[in-house]
Amino acid sequence: MYRRKYLQIIGLVAAVVGVQLAASFTNTTHHLTQLTMTGYYSLVIVGLCLLMGYAGQISLGHAGFFAIGGYISAFLTTYNLLPYKDRMFVSLIAKTGMLVNRRELYGNEALNFHPWAACIIAVLSAMVIAYVIGRPVLKLKGHYLAMATLGFGIIVYRIVLGTESLGAADGISDMPGFVLFPGLEISGKSSLRIRNYYVAWGLVIISVILLVNLIHSRIGRALRAIHGAEDAADAMGINTAKYKLNIFVLSAVFAAIGGVFLTHYNGGIGPSEASIMKSVRYVAIVAIGGMANLWGALIMGSILNFLSLRGYLGSYDDALFGVILIVIMLFAPEGLISRDIIGNIRALFHKSPAKGPL
Amino acid sequence: MNIELFFQYIVAGVTYGTIYAIVAIGFNIIYNATGIINFAQGEFVMLGGMTAVSLSTFMPLPSAIISAVVIVMIIGALIEVLFIRWLTNPSVLRMIIITIGLSILIREIALFIWGEGVRALPYFTGTSVTTLSVGDVHISPQVLWATGISAVTVIALNLFFNYTLLGRQMRACSSNRNAARLCGINTRNMVTLSFTLSAGIGALGGCVVSPMTYVQYDSGTGLAIKGFTVAILGGLGNSMAAVAAGMLLGILESFSIWIMPTAYKDVISISILLGMLFIKPSGLFGSAETSRLKDF
Numbered sequence: 001m002y003r004r005k006y007l008q009i010i011g012l013v014a015a016v017v018g019v020q021l022a023a024s025f026t027n028t029t030h031h032l033t034q035l036t037m038t039g040y041y042s043l044v045i046v047g048l049c050l051l052m053g054y055a056g057q058i059s060l061g062h063a064g065f066f067a068i069g070g071y072i073s074a075f076l077t078t079y080n081l082l083p084y085k086d087r088m089f090v091s092l093i094a095k096t097g098m099l100v101n102r103r104e105l106y107g108n109e110a111l112n113f114h115p116w117a118a119c120i121i122a123v124l125s126a127m128v129i130a131y132v133i134g135r136p137v138l139k140l141k142g143h144y145l146a147m148a149t150l151g152f153g154i155i156v157y158r159i160v161l162g163t164e165s166l167g168a169a170d171g172i173s174d175m176p177g178f179v180l181f182p183g184l185e186i187s188g189k190s191s192l193r194i195r196n197y198y199v200a201w202g203l204v205i206i207s208v209i210l211l212v213n214l215i216h217s218r219i220g221r222a223l224r225a226i227h228g229a230e231d232a233a234d235a236m237g238i239n240t241a242k243y244k245l246n247i248f249v250l251s252a253v254f255a256a257i258g259g260v261f262l263t264h265y266n267g268g269i270g271p272s273e274a275s276i277m278k279s280v281r282y283v284a285i286v287a288i289g290g291m292a293n294l295w296g297a298l299i300m301g302s303i304l305n306f307l308s309l310r311g312y313l314g315s316y317d318d319a320l321f322g323v324i325l326i327v328i329m330l331f332a333p334e335g336l337i338s339r340d341i342i343g344n345i346r347a348l349f350h351k352s353p354a355k356g357p358l
Numbered sequence: 359m360n361i362e363l364f365f366q367y368i369v370a371g372v373t374y375g376t377i378y379a380i381v382a383i384g385f386n387i388i389y390n391a392t393g394i395i396n397f398a399q400g401e402f403v404m405l406g407g408m409t410a411v412s413l414s415t416f417m418p419l420p421s422a423i424i425s426a427v428v429i430v431m432i433i434g435a436l437i438e439v440l441f442i443r444w445l446t447n448p449s450v451l452r453m454i455i456i457t458i459g460l461s462i463l464i465r466e467i468a469l470f471i472w473g474e475g476v477r478a479l480p481y482f483t484g485t486s487v488t489t490l491s492v493g494d495v496h497i498s499p500q501v502l503w504a505t506g507i508s509a510v511t512v513i514a515l516n517l518f519f520n521y522t523l524l525g526r527q528m529r530a531c532s533s534n535r536n537a538a539r540l541c542g543i544n545t546r547n548m549v550t551l552s553f554t555l556s557a558g559i560g561a562l563g564g565c566v567v568s569p570m571t572y573v574q575y576d577s578g579t580g581l582a583i584k585g586f587t588v589a590i591l592g593g594l595g596n597s598m599a600a601v602a603a604g605m606l607l608g609i610l611e612s613f614s615i616w617i618m619p620t621a622y623k624d625v626i627s628i629s630i631l632l633g634m635l636f637i638k639p640s641g642l643f644g645s646a647e648t649s650r651l652k653d654f
Contacts, residue, residue, distance in 0.1 A: 058451055060458075136636040142450040143395040143594075147586055148635050151628040154583065158628075162621025276579065280458055287455055319470075322462030326441065329456045333449075 005212055008295060012208060016201040020194060032197045033188070034309040038302050039200030040262035041282075045301040046207055046294060047254025048282050053292035054215060055247045056227030057138060058146050060279050061153030062255050067274030068129060069122045069256030070263035071160055074172040076118035077264075079165075081111040102176055115178040119260045126256030127249055134248040138241065150276065157274040171270030178264035186264045196265060203261065204298075207254060211294060223247065227292070277318060284325045290334050362494035367612045373501050373570065375608025376508045377403075380563030381585025382592065382600035383515070384556040390532035390595050391552035394453040398437070398461035399560060400582025401468075406430045406561025407573035408468060411477040419480065423565045427558050434557025438550045461578065468575040478572045479565060504566045511559060512601055528552060532595075580624070587631040593641025603642060 023029050048062050081099065084090045093099055098117035102110055113121070137148045160166050167173075177187030186196060214220055225233035226240050234240050263269040272278070285304055289297030304321075307313055313320050381399055388396045410426035417425070441456060448456075481488070482503045489496040519525040530538040531548040539545050564573060571577075588607050592599030607627055614626040634641070 052451075056451075058454065137632075140635060140639065143454065144590075144635055144639055146454050147395075147590070148632055150583070151587075151631050151635075155625050155628050155632075158622060158624045162619060162625075168621075277462075280462065283455065284459075316466070318462055319466035322459045322466060325455055325459030326463065329452050329459065330441065330445070333452050 005216065009205070009209055009212065012205055012298075016198075016205065020197055024194070029193055030190075031310070032193050033190075034306055035302075036193075036197045036200040036265060037262060037309055038305040039197070039204050040258045040265065041305045042204050042298055042301050043207055043258035043261075044255040044282055045285050045289075045297050046204070046211055047251035047258075049286045049289065049291075049294055049297040050211055050214070050223075050254075051247055051251040052283070052286050053290070053294075053297070054220065054223040054227060055244055056223075056230075057244055057248065058149065058283065059248070059251070060146055060150035060276070060283060061156070062149075062251070062282050063274050063276070063278035064153040064156035065126050065130060065252040065255035066259040066262075066278070067156055067160060067269070067271075068126045069259030070269040070273060071166055071172065071259075072122035072125055073115070073118040073260045074175055074263050074269050075166060076113035076121060077115050077175055077178075078112060078172055080108075081113075082109060085111060112176070115176065115264065119178070122260050123253055123256045126252050126259075130249045130252030131245070134245045134252075138244045138248055150279070153274070153276055153279045157271060157276065160274050161271040167270075169271060171268055173268030175264060175267050177267075178261070186261060188265055188267050200261065200265075203257070208294065208298065215294065219243065224292070280325075281321055284321050288324055288328050365493075365495040367616075368609060369495065369497055369501060371609030371612035372605055373504060373567075373608065374611060375605035376505050377563060377567045377571070377581065377604075378584045378588045378607055379601045379604030380508055380511070380559060381581050382588040382604055383512070383597045384560045384563075385585055385589045386595050386597045386600055387552050387556040387559070389589075391528060391549050392442070394442075394450070395457070395586070396553075396556070397454065397457040397582060398464060398578075399556065399585060400578030400580070401461050401464040402430055402434060402557045402560030402578075403564035403581050404468060404573055404575065404578035405433065405464065406564030407479070407568035407577075408472050408477065408564075408575070409561070410565045411479055411568065411573070412472070414479055419482065423479075423562070426565055427561045430561035431554045431558040435550055435554040437557075438553035442553070443546060443550065461582070465576055465578060472575055474575065476572045476574045477568070478570075479568045481569045498570065500569050504570070507562065507566050511562060512597070515559075515597065524551070583624075584627060587627055590631060590639070591634055591642055593643050596641065596643060599641065599643035606642075 019035065020032065023031055023035075044062055044066055048059060051057050051059055081090050085094075090099075093113075094111075098114055099111055100114045102112060112118075133152055137145065137152070140148055160171075161169060177185040177189070179185045180199070184195060184199065185192060186199060188196075215223075222233065222238045222243055225236065225238055226243060230240055259269075259273070285301040286297045288304070289295075289300045304324075308317055381403060384399045384402065385395060388394065388399070406426050409429050410422050413422035413425050437460060441460065442453075445452075481498075481500050483499045489498055490502070491497075517525075519529055527538070527543045528548050528551065530541065531543055531545045535545050538548075584607070588604045589600055591607060592601075592603035607630065610630065611623055611627055614623060618626065
């Protein structure tokens with residue numbers, strides 16, 4: 001059991017390194033740009049997989065958390081505080097060392113939040129929002145839960161779309177790079193492509209290790225019990241409400257981190273990142289991967305996001321996701337990468353005569 | 359604010375409220391028959407409007423509308439037969455995802471057929487500038503058409519569910535499916551019928567409001583969300599309450615423009631939805647006693 005767990009992670013590391021080497025040898029490092037973005041989306045997906053597959057709670061609003069992370073860090077690192085330098089609040093923040101002076105694109109002085117400070121504030125905000133929203137929302141089930149999370153996503157989308165200081169329909173652009181530490185900067189410069197690829201997938205690997213350990217712990221077993229039968233789990237003494245809320249917050253944090261990093265990598269963010277279609281897409285990928293199947297979600301997510309980002313799916317992008325959702329849910333609700341799939345297909349074609357008294 | 363403006367806002371609110379109520383009734387019919395929420399409900403409205411616009415180029419308006427409604431009803435029935443009928447005991451999560459997938463698919467097909475353009479049916483009587491004036495309040499005749507046709511639809515539905523054998527069978531099926539089956543009702547056909555009916559009502563709504571609100575390939579999603587808000591607000595499954603809740607939400611929205619920018623209009627209605635879900639998920643008109651027996 002444990003050996004298999006580590007073998008899988010070693011496999012992931014090998015795949016990440018292998019893809020980079022293959023890209024470098026075949027001179028197709030430009031593919032790494034999309035792969036880096038895919039990596040950040042994968043963070044959202046593994047988080048959502050934990051929530052949907054293991055805790056059994058659907059969320060149609062995860063793009064909202066992604067956007068909260070992205071937008072807050074984008075806003076804080078680009079909003080010029082120089083005119084307010086002498087206000088008490090701003091000078092207080094400046095004393096804590098969270099602000100940096102920098103030169104904007106056209107040479108103007110600007111006083112912004114340091115990307116690290118912005119990142120931490122963004123992730124903490126997502127956490128708090130997830131906690132506040134999650135408490136009442138997770139009491140709901142089924143359609144009500146789906147609709148409440150969808151509603152949350154739409155509210156975030158409408159707010160970023162309608163707010164002038166968040167760039168309205170244009171979003172925020174011209175963000176500075178995020179210097180993690182000297183020598184390692186997250187930005188879209190092509191010279192930093194390989195490093196950024198490893199930052200993104202390094203984060204994915206760390207999250208996967210975290211989640212795999214979580215799933216194989218007492219918490220993971222409790223979650224599966226909740227998924228199986230919530231009332232039964234409750235009766236066994238599992239604090240279902242607490243577990244559900246914690247997992248919701250955790251998955252929101254994953255989404256927000258993905259949002260922060262991808263926004264820095266792209267140098268900006270637009271309202272489409274918060275749209276319902278994005279949330280649906282995340283759900284679709286988790287469903288295709290097989291709900292309670294972290295590896296399935298990761299593999300399918302990487303493939304589909306990469307294809308979609310490279311533009312291979314053309315204008316049929318959304319339609320394809322719709323078809324995939326329907327087909328998977330009709331024929332293989334356990335996901336594509338599952339042991340039962342062949343049996344399912346076989347069962348479909350060989351309808352055995354009904355057994356039993358009916 | 360003067361009294362004329364006040365009434366003008368009310369009229370605008372009622373107009374939108376009618377549309378929301380129609381979508382909500384569509385939700386409720388399917389929900390009652392199957393216990394699932396059809397996330398593609400808004401797409402029926404869009405399909406109705408779009409089909410009628412296309413048909414109206416070569417046939418008179420009334421027959422275009424009727425044919426559009428019939429076509430969408432057939433589509434609704436087909437969807438049920440192809441995607442829903444043969445699933446045995448699907449989980450709620452599975453049904454949510456399937457209907458979301460359907461809504462995306464229908465939208466993309468509509469984009470493929472009709473493009474991104476915004477379309478509208480001609481006004482049923484007069485033109486876009488014709489108004490009936492009551493005092494200083496101006497009402498477009500189309501508003502009267504929309505509210506009138508919706509009212510007739512709601513009354514007809516009520517009669518159907520209460521006084522016809524088929525309607526009673528559908529109600530029996532919704533209150534206890536197994537018992538209905540034991541009484542010899544073909545519950546599967548009732549589900550198909552509910553999809554057909556709900557598609558037809560959605561399509562009719564789409565035709566009636568399209569002169570005022572226009573239709574576009576993606577206008578279904580927004581309507582579905584509003585319709586769902588209204589359905590929840592009234593209490594899921596209760597069609598008459600949905601009408602009241604629809605008016606309420608429409609009027610609230612039209613007054614919200616007063617205090618907040620229009621861009622945030624949706625934020626208001628969805629905040630109402632969330633608030634309702636948190637405080638009283640059984641809806642404004644749902645009884646607390648029956649809701650204790652239900653799972654929210």
